[in-house]
Amino acid sequence: MEQFREELEAAYARECEAHGAHPGAWLRAYIALTFCEGEEDTALHRALVPLAGQPALLEALAQAQVFLLERAEADGVPAGAAHAVxxxxxxxxxxxxxxxxxxxxxxxxxxxxxxxxxxR
Structure with missing residues (x-):
């Protein structure tokens, strides 16, 4: 999970460098990481595949991913749209x-x- 978070922060830094830290930049980084062209094994897949069928680990993952909710809502996009994305x-x-x-x-x-x- 930590590797995924690092890759997401790197994607966010690239988005901000390319287009500025405008509203929606973090969500656009999340989109970019989701739609990695030519990469079958995305960071999120690597983080989650081993957890399938492990309820205790999935609960820990849910707690570790609370930052996704917080970052999405803090990105300057209306909360409903941010969560939908x-x-x-x-x-x-x-x-x-x-x-x-x-x-x-x-x-x-x-x-x-x-x-x-x-x-946008």
Whole structure:
């Protein structure tokens, strides 16, 4: 989980460097980390796959991820939109872990663009 958090902070730093620390920058970093092009094994996958079927570990993970709620709400985007973006990102990678149909490349790009638009 710590590695994921470090990768998320690095993505946030890149977003701020490229576009400034404007509202939605943290969420755009979360989107960028979710939609890593050409990377099947994302940081979040590496953090969570070993926890499947481990209720005690999942509870600890939920506590460790409270920062996601806090950072999303503090990002300058209306809270409802911020949580919708974060949860859509989570659902995107979780669908793969649970055997849901994968989006095509075009569908994935459309989703990414829509989520990013919500952060502006």
């Amino acid at each position: 974060r949860l859509a990102c989570d659902g995107f990678w979780l669908a793969e872990l649970t055997g849901q149909p994968r989006l095509s490349a075009a569908q994935t790009q459309t989703l990414r663009e829509a989520l990013t638009a919500w952060t």
